[in-house]
Amino acid sequence: SLKGLEKTGLIEFVSVEKIRESDWALDLPETRPVSLNEDQEEILENIKEALDKQVYSPFLIHGVTGSGKTQVYIEAIREVLKDGKQALILVPEISLTSQIISRFKANFGEKVGCLHSRMSAGERFDTWRRVRNGELPVVVGARSAVFSPFQNLGLIVVDEEHVPSYKQDDPAPRYNARDVAVMRAKLNDAAVILGSATPGLESYHNAQQGKYVLCQLKERVEKQKLPHVKVVDLAQERKNGNMSFLSSDLSSLLQDRMDKGEQVLLFLNRRGFSTFVKCQDCGYVEKCPRCDITLTFHRTDFSLRCHYCNYQKKAPDLCPKCESYRFTYRGAGTQKIEEELKKSFPKALMERMDLDTTLKKGAHKRLLSDFGRKKFGILVGTQMITKGLDFPDVTLVGVISADLGLDLPDFRSKERTFQLLAQVAGRAGRGKREGEVVVQTYYPKEWTIKLAASHDFEKFYRKELEQREELGYPPFNHLILVVFSSKSLRRVTACAQSFSSVLERSVKSVKQKSVGILGPAPAPLSKIKNQHRWQLLVKTKNIITVTSLIRKILEDEKNAKKKKEVRITVNVDPMDML
Numbered sequence: 348s349l350k351g352l353e354k355t356g357l358i359e360f361v362s363v364e365k366i367r368e369s370d371w372a373l374d375l376p377e378t379r380p381v382s383l384n385e386d387q388e389e390i391l392e393n394i395k396e397a398l399d400k401q402v403y404s405p406f407l408i409h410g411v412t413g414s415g416k417t418q419v420y421i422e423a424i425r426e427v428l429k430d431g432k433q434a435l436i437l438v439p440e441i442s443l444t445s446q447i448i449s450r451f452k453a454n455f456g457e458k459v460g461c462l463h464s465r466m467s468a469g470e471r472f473d474t475w476r477r478v479r480n481g482e483l484p485v486v487v488g489a490r491s492a493v494f495s496p497f498q499n500l501g502l503i504v505v506d507e508e509h510v511p512s513y514k515q516d517d518p519a520p521r522y523n524a525r526d527v528a529v530m531r532a533k534l535n536d537a538a539v540i541l542g543s544a545t546p547g548l549e550s551y552h553n554a555q556q557g558k559y560v561l562c563q564l565k566e567r568v569e570k571q572k573l574p575h576v577k578v579v580d581l582a583q584e585r586k587n588g589n590m591s592f593l594s595s596d597l598s599s600l601l602q603d604r605m606d607k608g609e610q611v612l613l614f615l616n617r618r619g620f621s622t623f624v625k626c627q628d629c630g631y632v633e634k635c636p637r638c639d640i641t642l643t644f645h646r647t648d649f650s651l652r653c654h655y656c657n658y659q660k661k662a663p664d665l666c667p668k669c670e671s672y673r674f675t676y677r678g679a680g681t682q683k684i685e686e687e688l689k690k691s692f693p694k695a696l697m698e699r700m701d702l703d704t705t706l707k708k709g710a711h712k713r714l715l716s717d718f719g720r721k722k723f724g725i726l727v728g729t730q731m732i733t734k735g736l737d738f739p740d741v742t743l744v745g746v747i748s749a750d751l752g753l754d755l756p757d758f759r760s761k762e763r764t765f766q767l768l769a770q771v772a773g774r775a776g777r778g779k780r781e782g783e784v785v786v787q788t789y790y791p792k793e794w795t796i797k798l799a800a801s802h803d804f805e806k807f808y809r810k811e812l813e814q815r816e817e818l819g820y821p822p823f824n825h826l827i828l829v830v831f832s833s834k835s836l837r838r839v840t841a842c843a844q845s846f847s848s849v850l851e852r853s854v855k856s857v858k859q860k861s862v863g864i865l866g867p868a869p870a871p872l873s874k875i876k877n878q879h880r881w882q883l884l885v886k887t888k889n890i891i892t893v894t895s896l897i898r899k900i901l902e903d904e905k906n907a908k909k910k911k912e913v914r915i916t917v918n919v920d921p922m923d924m925l
């Protein structure tokens with residue numbers, strides 16, 4: 348036996364630590380220049396100075412797509428490592444950011460570890476232990492990595508800081524990893540860099556208020572032009588008799604790219620929400636006159652309701668604007684679009700990237716690697732294709748419909764749409780050839796779309812901040828979303844109403860003036876898994892007082908020992924209002 352052999356001294360047992368780690372890096376060559384341009388250099392100097400002082404220093408890097416933010420992160424991390432400290436890089440979703448991870452690996456090799464939810468428990472344990480022992484100087488991870496047990500943290504980078512998935516809305520603990528990162532940097536006397544081509548309104552506002560140092564990269568690395576964006580009016584296409592999802596402009600540009608052997612991304616916003624009505628001819632959607640929020644369609648009583656303030660009206664049969672009878676919601680999926688494309692371009696090689704085609708481990712990576720090697724020319728996809736992709740031969744990006752996001756009943760719908768369009772457009776023309784973008788919409792005159800098309804970030808932020816201030820939305824107030832759910836509609840309604848009036852009384856009793864209570868109203872998804880849902884929205888500047896009032900009400904409820912028939916969840920500063 349082996350034991351016997353050991354006794355004879357012929358063999359010996361030793362323990363070797365085998366690190367379990369899955370590989371998310373893409374198999375693509377490093378293509379970016381390593382020397383920094385003047386603008387990047389200036390930002391890096393700022394950061395280096397802060398790192399030397401070893402005090403809390405928050406930066407917001409607002410850099411247009413392709414401006415080389417990642418290279419600034421990399422050089423800053425190099426500085427941190429020189430001092431023998433650790434660095435954490437947060438990315439929105441690890442599987443969607445394999446390209447950026449491969450760049451960190453190319454620069455720091457074995458010093459880089461990953462942390463994300465798709466790892467096995469063993470893989471995660473090994474990485475955590477190496478972080479705690481200080482053996483792993485650089486960690487790239489999704490939101491929960493912000494809680495990793497660093498010994499000697501010098502820098503946190505939050506890439507694509509505007510992305511809503513940094514907020515864990517459900518289940519508890521409900522936290523925003525971006526805000527935790529800033530707090531952690533404060534506690535550790537570390538530097539923190541928030542980076543984005545389209546910073547969230549909250550962060551941009553913080554920078555304007557002097558809470559963060561604002562750094563801007565206004566040009567692409569090699570001075571490539573930002574792509575030209577053409578806005579196509581879908582209502583006009585319909586009038587011209589084109590009922591296909593491809594406008595004639597997009598169709599002829601597609602043909603042109605196929606002829607030239609260049610690559611194309613077609614983007615479909617699939618975060619569809621089928622319970623509002625939209626005119627198929629003119630694109631009209633009904634909004635709440637008080638909250639500027641898309642009204643939600645309720646099939647049961649054929650009503651349209653605002654799920655913030657509970658304003659309601661009867662759903663019209665004809666479009667109030669153009670009197671068309673085709674006043675319904677209808678959306679196409681990526682699969683249907685792929686089928687139609689194959690009919691129009693039978694010779695083109697294309698692949699589809701959405702939840703269905705990326706279920707298998709590694710499928711996502713394979714698709715992107717193949718696209719990078721130009722094995723096919725057209726990539727059709729959902730949100731997945733908007734982030735961080737850097738393929739120099741993509742010269743055309745088509746947005747099938749910019750409206751799905753704009754129509755969402757969420758006060759952030761304009762911000763999200765602007766960010767999405769900027770990010771998608773940013774995928775075009777990153778190489779030597781100029782890029783072009785076609786945005787199809789029923790709202791060609793809507794300012795969100797116009798400003799996204801002209802790449803005018805400052806003006807968009809200014810206008811949107813004005814509107815938010817007027818309506819009292821964040822960043823001018825905190826929001827608290829209280830959701831009530833139960834099998835019984837009667838109970839859920841009663842509970843929401845009594846909660847609301849108790850809260851109103853206690854707010855009055857502590858003489859809090861600037862607290863707005865909206866609702867209660869049915870939640871936008873008013874029934875999930877047989878549970879009826881109602882909600883209450885609270886706007887306030889004084890978050891500490893109001894949350895403690897709410898906590899008190901919840902405790903009283905618990906102590907009353909009533910049967911727990913209604914579930915109540917409280918979400919402070921929700922990122923997802925649906």
Ligand SMILES: [Zn+2]
Binds near residue numbers: 629670
């Ligand atoms: Zn109409």
Ligand SMILES: [Zn+2]
Binds near residue numbers: 635653657
């Ligand atoms: Zn309303």
